[in-house]
Amino acid sequence: MTTLDLSKPLVIPGDNYLTHTRGIMSWALTLDHKRIGVMYMVMVLTSFLFGGLAALAVRTELLTPGKTMFEQDAYNQMFTLHGAIMVFLVIIPSVPAALGNFVLPIMLGAKDVAFPRLNLMSFYLWVVGAIFFVGSLFAGGLDTGWTFYTPYSTDTASAMGGVIPALTGVFILGFSSIFTGLNFIVTIHRLRPPGMTWFKMPLFLWALYATAVIQVMATPVLGITVALVAFERAFGIGIFDPKLGGDPVLYQHFFWFYSHPAVYIMILPGMGIISELISVHSHKHIFGYRFIAFSSIAIAGFGFLVWGHHLFTSGQSALINVVFSAITFSVSIPSAIKVFNWLATMYKGSISLNTPMLYAISFMFIFSIGGLTGLHLGTLATDIHLHDTYFVVAHFHYVMMGSALIAMIGGLHHWWPKMTGKMYNENLGRIGCTLVFIGFNVTFFTQFMLGSKGGTRRSWDYLPEFQTYHVISTIGSYILAMGFFLTAGYLIHSMFKGKKAPANPWGGRSLEWQCSSPPPHDNFSVAPRVGDCYDFRYVEWSEAEQGYVVRRDLDPDTNPALAQQKGGHH
Amino acid sequence: MSTLPAHDSHDAHGHDHDHPWYLAHHWENPKQQFEAGKLGMWLFLATEVLLFGGLFCAYSVWRGNHPELFKYGSQFLETKWGAINTCVLILSSLTMAWGVTCAQKGQRTGLIVCLILTLMGAAGFMVIKYIEYSHKFHEGYFPGLKFYDTPPEHSSYWGTHDAHGSSDGHSLGAGTETSHAVGTAPAVEATHAAAAPTEPVAATAPAADPTMPVVELPQFAQAKIGPAGLSSNAELVEKPFELTERHHAALLPPLKDPNRPLNAHKFFDIYFMMTGLHGIHVLVGMIVITWLLIGAIKGKFSADYFTPVDLGGLYWHIVDLIWIFLFPLFYLI
Numbered sequence: 001m002t003t004l005d006l007s008k009p010l011v012i013p014g015d016n017y018l019t020h021t022r023g024i025m026s027w028a029l030t031l032d033h034k035r036i037g038v039m040y041m042v043m044v045l046t047s048f049l050f051g052g053l054a055a056l057a058v059r060t061e062l063l064t065p066g067k068t069m070f071e072q073d074a075y076n077q078m079f080t081l082h083g084a085i086m087v088f089l090v091i092i093p094s095v096p097a098a099l100g101n102f103v104l105p106i107m108l109g110a111k112d113v114a115f116p117r118l119n120l121m122s123f124y125l126w127v128v129g130a131i132f133f134v135g136s137l138f139a140g141g142l143d144t145g146w147t148f149y150t151p152y153s154t155d156t157a158s159a160m161g162g163v164i165p166a167l168t169g170v171f172i173l174g175f176s177s178i179f180t181g182l183n184f185i186v187t188i189h190r191l192r193p194p195g196m197t198w199f200k201m202p203l204f205l206w207a208l209y210a211t212a213v214i215q216v217m218a219t220p221v222l223g224i225t226v227a228l229v230a231f232e233r234a235f236g237i238g239i240f241d242p243k244l245g246g247d248p249v250l251y252q253h254f255f256w257f258y259s260h261p262a263v264y265i266m267i268l269p270g271m272g273i274i275s276e277l278i279s280v281h282s283h284k285h286i287f288g289y290r291f292i293a294f295s296s297i298a299i300a301g302f303g304f305l306v307w308g309h310h311l312f313t314s315g316q317s318a319l320i321n322v323v324f325s326a327i328t329f330s331v332s333i334p335s336a337i338k339v340f341n342w343l344a345t346m347y348k349g350s351i352s353l354n355t356p357m358l359y360a361i362s363f364m365f366i367f368s369i370g371g372l373t374g375l376h377l378g379t380l381a382t383d384i385h386l387h388d389t390y391f392v393v394a395h396f397h398y399v400m401m402g403s404a405l406i407a408m409i410g411g412l413h414h415w416w417p418k419m420t421g422k423m424y425n426e427n428l429g430r431i432g433c434t435l436v437f438i439g440f441n442v443t444f445f446t447q448f449m450l451g452s453k454g455g456t457r458r459s460w461d462y463l464p465e466f467q468t469y470h471v472i473s474t475i476g477s478y479i480l481a482m483g484f485f486l487t488a489g490y491l492i493h494s495m496f497k498g499k500k501a502p503a504n505p506w507g508g509r510s511l512e513w514q515c516s517s518p519p520p521h522d523n524f525s526v527a528p529r530v531g532d533c534y535d536f537r538y539v540e541w542s543e544a545e546q547g548y549v550v551r552r553d554l555d556p557d558t559n560p561a562l563a564q565q566k567g568g569h570h
Numbered sequence: 571m572s573t574l575p576a577h578d579s580h581d582a583h584g585h586d587h588d589h590p591w592y593l594a595h596h597w598e599n600p601k602q603q604f605e606a607g608k609l610g611m612w613l614f615l616a617t618e619v620l621l622f623g624g625l626f627c628a629y630s631v632w633r634g635n636h637p638e639l640f641k642y643g644s645q646f647l648e649t650k651w652g653a654i655n656t657c658v659l660i661l662s663s664l665t666m667a668w669g670v671t672c673a674q675k676g677q678r679t680g681l682i683v684c685l686i687l688t689l690m691g692a693a694g695f696m697v698i699k700y701i702e703y704s705h706k707f708h709e710g711y712f713p714g715l716k717f718y719d720t721p722p723e724h725s726s727y728w729g730t731h732d733a734h735g736s737s738d739g740h741s742l743g744a745g746t747e748t749s750h751a752v753g754t755a756p757a758v759e760a761t762h763a764a765a766a767p768t769e770p771v772a773a774t775a776p777a778a779d780p781t782m783p784v785v786e787l788p789q790f791a792q793a794k795i796g797p798a799g800l801s802s803n804a805e806l807v808e809k810p811f812e813l814t815e816r817h818h819a820a821l822l823p824p825l826k827d828p829n830r831p832l833n834a835h836k837f838f839d840i841y842f843m844m845t846g847l848h849g850i851h852v853l854v855g856m857i858v859i860t861w862l863l864i865g866a867i868k869g870k871f872s873a874d875y876f877t878p879v880d881l882g883g884l885y886w887h888i889v890d891l892i893w894i895f896l897f898p899l900f901y902l903i
Contacts, residue, residue, distance in 0.1 A: 111596035114606045182613045190606040191596070220617045224624030228843075235714025237839035239628060245833040250631055254624060527598070 010528050010552075015520035016421065031116035032521060036123050037102030038419060041412075044094050045488075047130065051085035052481065054078050059443075059477040062470045065462050075460045076143035077160070083146030084166065088173050089130055091400060092262065094408045095269035096215070097122070097180050100208050103415060104184060106512040106519055107202050109193035109528045114186040118179050125176035132169030136162030145458065147259070150240035150251040154232040163233055167226040174219045174226075177265070181215030184208055193511075193527045195557065199290060202510045202533045206293040207272020210300040214261045214268075218304070222258035225251070249314050256307035264303040266400055268296055270407030271338055274360050277414055278342045279534050280508045281357035282349030286534040288341035295334035302331045309378055313387045321380055328378035335371050339364060354506065355429030359410025362437045363403055370398030373448065388458075390469075391451025394444045402440050409436070409487070416491065417505045421518040422498030428490040435483030442476025502547025507539050514550050531557030592875045604877050611881040615888045618851075622892055625844050629899060632840055642830065643837025644900060646711060648702065652901035655698050656893065662691025663890040666859075670883040676873035678866060685863045688886065692856045699849055706838070713842040717835035841900055848896060851889045858882045 017034045027035055057078045061068050070078065105113055113119050136142045140161025144153040148167065153159050188209050192201070229251065231237050238244025240251040279286040286292065308316060308324030316324075342364055351357065373395045376382045386392060417423055447455075450469035455462060462470070504513040510533040515523055531538075531552075538551040556563040590600065597603040633640050669684030711717065862882050865871060871879055 114596075115610060116594075116596070118610075178617055182610055182617070185613060186606050186610045189609055190602055216613055216617055217620060220620035221624045224621050228624075228628065231714070231839075231843065235716065235839075237714050237843070238833055238836050239632065239839070245636060245836065247631065247635065250628070254627075522595075 010514060010524050010526065011516050012520050012522070012525050013516065015522075016516070016518045017521050018421070018518050020521040029120070031112070031120055033101050033105050033113050033116065033119060034419075034519060036119050037098055037100070039123060040093060040098035040101060040126070041419075043126065043130070044090055044098050047085055047089040048094075051082055051090055052484065054082035054085065056477060056481055058082055059474040061460070062462070063474050065464055065467060066460075072460045073141075073143065073160075076458075077141045079458060080142050080145050081137075084133065084142065086400075087146050087262075087266075088170055089126075089133065091266045091404050091408075092173075092177060093126060093180075094405070095273065095411065096184065096208060096211055096265070097126070097176075099273070099408065099411050099415065100184065100269060101180070102419060103512055104187060104205065104208060105191070106418075106515055106523050107205055107510050108187065108191050108196070109511045109524050109530065110187065110191040111522050111524070113183045114190060115183050119183055122176045122179040122183070125172050125179070129169045129171075129173035129176060132165050132172060136164075136166035136169065138162075139165045142166050147255060148226070148229055149255075150229060150232070150246075150248040151242060153229060154241050156233060164230050167230045170226045171223050171230075174223045177215050178219045181212035181219075184212040185216065188212075193530055195530045199293065200530060200532060201293075203275035203286065203289070203292050203296075204269075204272035207268050207275070207296045210296040211265050211268045211272075214265050214300050214303060218258045218261035218265075221254060222262075225254040225258065228254075249311065249316075252311050252314055253307070256310040257304075260307040260310065261300075261303040263396075263399070264299055266404040268299060270363070270404040270411075271296065273407045273411035273414070274342060274363050275338075276508075276510070277356050277360035277410055278345050280414075280506050281354055281360065282346050282351045283507055283536050283539075284345055284349035285532075285536065286341070287344035287347075288337070289534065291337050292341050295337045298334040299331060302327065302334070306331060309383075312380060312383050325378055325380050329375065332371060332375060335367075339368060339371075352506070353430070354413075355424075355426060355433055356410045356414035356506070358430055358433040358437075359406055359413065362433065362440075363406050363410065366398055366402035366406065366437075366440065369445075370395060370403055373398065386451060388456055389451035390447040390455045390457050393457045394447035394451060397444045397447075402444065406436070406440075412491075414506070415512070416494075417501030418512055418515075418517050418519065420495055420498070421501050422494045423501045423505065424494035424498055425490050428486065432483050432487040432490065435479055435486060437483075439476050439478070439480030439483050443473050443480055444476070446473040446476065502545050504539075504545075504548040504550065507536065507541075507548040509533050509536055509539055509550060513548070514552070529558050529560075531555045590875070592877075600874065604880075607877050607881055608884075611884050615884060618888055618892075622844075622847065625840070625847065626895070626899075629840055629844065632836065636831075636833070636836065638831045639834060639837045642834055643841065644903075646706070646709075647841070647901050648705075649901045651698055651702050652897050655695050656897045658691050658694045658698070659890045659893050662688045662695070663887055665691065666883045666886045670876070670879055673866075673871050673876035673879040674873060676871075678869060678871070681866045681871065681879065682863065685859055685866055689856060689859045689863065692852055692859065695852055696849065696856075699845070699852075703842075711838050712835075713839045714835060717838060844896055845900070848889070848892055851892070855886050855889050858885060 017032055020032075021030075027039065030036065057069070058075065061070050061075050061078070101113070101119065105111065142162040143160045144163060148163065148170075153163050188201070188205060228237070228239055232240050232246075236244060238246045240246045240248050242248055275286060275292055306324060306328045308320055309328045312321055312324075342360075373391070377386055377392060377395055413424070413429060446469050450466055450473070451457070453466070453469075455466045455469065501517040503516050505517075506513070509531075511524075511528060511530060512519070514528065535555070535557075538555045539548050540551055541547075542549045552558040554562070593600055593603060597606070665684045665687040669681050669688060672678075672680035672684055706712075859882065862879055865878065
């Protein structure tokens with residue numbers, strides 16, 4: 001292992017990954033994890049725009065009962081597109097593939113992920129999968145909902161013609177996700193720097209590790225499931241079609257065996273981001289490090305055992321329902337552990353209400369509501385009433401959108417100076433976050449009320465008495481959209497006109513803040529020795545840098561000479 | 571992946587260049603790179619197991635719901651060909667393992683010979699699979715509803731069945747109807763019950779083959795009230811059921827074989843899907859082995875660097891292992 005030489009700089013000054021090589025091909029064929037992460041981010045945010053526009057179309061259609069803008073078929077397509085794009089193209093790759101790719105190797109002090117070529121291949125698989133998704137629109141559209149439930153999706157007479165291209169897209173996207181997960185597991189196992197034991201890893205890495213395990217273990221099952229549906233539809237193999245002796249509920253088991261763990265693929269990395277954000281912006285050591293780390297692993301483990309709670313009304317045996325309900329409740333334990341530890345971290349911290357921190361606090365508020373309403377749905381008796389209502393829609397938007405995506409946006413703001421080397425306008429950032437927070441809650445809290453009164457989800461038409469709720473919800477979605485457009489505006493503006501970012505604008509301690517902004521091509525010239533990444537005692541503000549600096553020379557963990565000296569005194 | 575030198579221009583960075591050609595720039599030493607590659611491969615194999623796991627699970631559910639289809643369908647598979655293929659694959663695994671040992675010891679000629687033998691084994695497997703598949707297609711045993719497109723007049727199997735006539739017959743046809751109706755969850759009972767009136771099967775089935783195995787069907791009663799509180803809806807059950815075109819064929823009376831159970835095509839679906847996916851893996855394995863062979867001939871591998879051979883070997887063993895499960899599940903039981 002490389003020994004530490006404090007005279008040698010950690011980072012070669014002057015070099016930067018954005019300008020290291022030039023030309024479009026240097027990006028298209030790059031093996032640099034940072035560039036691949038940035039390319040993912042661009043693609044994911046573009047998909048987010050389309051998914052978001054589809055959501056606005058759905059909300060606008062629901063302003064009045066009956067037809068407002070579209071006929072039923074177009075409405076069905078809109079909500080399917082919204083769901084499928086947001087799940088498969090946006091949320092699943094957003095944190096691991098986009099932010100994770102950028103941050104993970106730098107946090108490890110590594111030069112790259114374990115398999116850079118595989119990483120680039122994952123990206124192109126994602127692109128090909130996305131093309132198939134777009135292709136499904138031209139193949140007759142897609143109106144099955146993002147879950148592709150059988151027998152509707154296999155019924156060639158009723159469901160639209162885009163099912164097979166969309167399923168092919170999901171299959172390919174799945175492999176993109178598997179390879180990213182595989183890469184991260186190996187990277188974390190084999191490329192940790194000297195001094196970084198498992199329990200000295202930043203919690204974001206624990207979260208990415210737990211996520212990667214789910215990606216590797218669950219996604220292949222989705223792959224084979226969508227392949228079976230495609231064959232069913234194309235050849236009539238009869239596995240899910242009751243008319244051919246098949247079992248449509250088998251599809252639901254297969255689908256949710258992946259897609260429930262996939263919920264944790266979406267939320268776990270978001271939780272990892274929040275652990276970083278809360279600690280760094282409170283300038284205080286994370287509370288209950290081991291509990292947060294193990295709760296990520298526990299959530300990943302439980303995630304595999306709860307898929308049956310999606311089938312409470314599909315005719316499972318009563319016993320199985322009870323078992324799945326009980327295991328579902330136990331997921332709330334590790335989730336609550338995280339929230340309490342974040343709160344304890346903030347307690348008596350020196351909190352900077354920067355944009356990332358505002359997103360982190362929004363996350364905690366929204367995730368708590370999202371998690372607690374999950375208990376209503378996990379309870380068998382109430383689920384019968386709430387099943388297939390807007391209550392479910394509101395619940396999973398609180399968790400998927402209000403938590404996972406808000407964490408992603410928070411993380412984007414947190415690492416934006418690192419990725420682009422530019423600072424965004426902090427005040428606009430705070431206004432944007434406030435708009436998103438208000439818009440989100442107006443949109444979806446209303447839907448809890450609508451759902452508990454019996455408003456059914458996915459309906460194009462509804463009873464006139466529900467109109468008030470729908471109108472409020474739609475107005476909320478417009479506020480939300482304004483927040484996101486404002487955010488997109490100032491972020492893009494900052495790339496061209498933003499102030500130059502210091503290496504460490506927030507006072508972070510983990511390795512990416514000890515690397516220049518933007519980082520050089522090879523990240524670090526030597527694999528740096530690390531200390532406790534949540535110990536902020538050696539982080540100081542520097543007027544010269546206009547940012548924080550990590551005093552590696554003062555910390556016995558990173559300065560062996562100091563440790564020896566200290567040992568001598570005892 | 572990580573095994574070839576990255577072509578990015580790292581040279582500007584002045585870190586030392588005394589490392590071997592096969593060491594990618596982000597690794598400390600060859601051992602670290604080798605262990606990472608091996609861990610990555612094992613993880614990939616885990617995903618392969620899960621990919622096939624979905625199909626094995628489907629097989630179990632299907633077999634549990636419709637044992638008669640498997641009793642009926644498996645008699646058309648040639649155990650002889652399956653057994654030969656099993657031997658061929660096991661032998662090719664042996665030569666692969668031998669090849670890995672040769673690579674580790676730096677024995678270039680031994681490695682080349684072993685890889686050629688392994689490649690021949692893989693090719694042999696595919697040739698036999700081709701013979702089996704083309705025979706099945708010739709007889710009209712296609713996956714999916716195409717199964718019903720070809721009247722199997724020319725089939726040798728049907729001929730032998732015609733020779734035996736018997737009157738005690740349509741037990742299997744009638745039994746199938748039962749299992750069909752009780753097959754699955756109450757949520758779909760409406761469609762099940764509606765699909766059940768398949769008297770043509772029983773009525774037109776003239777005779778059964780006494781050489782055919784007697785199939786015991788699950789006899790369990792249908793739940794009156796679903797577990798989640800969904801009562802069976804009488805209106806739905808009694809509602810006449812309209813078949814779409816694609817379902818007619820499957821419900822047609824057996825063409826010539828009175829013993830053919832309802833939805834007999836489903837056995838061939840799962841057979842072709844599982845062996846087909848396995849066959850694709852064998853083809854990928856052949857590409858990998860060819861690539862290794864080219865590397866071995868060029869002299870790329872040595873006692874210091876044999877990672878690709880080791881990883882390719884691991885992949886080849888999992889392909890073999892999956893077949894070890896497929897063979898008894900389809901040909902023997």
